[in-house]
Amino acid sequence: MSDDRRNQLPANDLLKNSSLYREFQAEREEILKHKWIESEKAGHDIGFERALTDWIVRHRSKWRKTRQAAGH
Numbered sequence: 001m002s003d004d005r006r007n008q009l010p011a012n013d014l015l016k017n018s019s020l021y022r023e024f025q026a027e028r029e030e031i032l033k034h035k036w037i038e039s040e041k042a043g044h045d046i047g048f049e050r051a052l053t054d055w056i057v058r059h060r061s062k063w064r065k066t067r068q069a070a071g072h
Helices: 003-008 011-017 019-042 048-069
Strands: none
Touching: 019 048
16 A cells, blocks of 8 residues: 555544554453363453453463464
């Protein structure tokens, strides 16, 4: 996309097209999957904050390495 075209896009579209935003969305999806799995195991909703913390400690590093190796 040319710089001229990029400058014409609304800010929201620029955000959605950024690699940082796509990475954030992918990470968020993984955290939500983890929340669902761990909530099922616990028999109740563990909450986003607990799922986030647990996922970061247990899975984030490996997940990022895998994504980098895949070229994301």
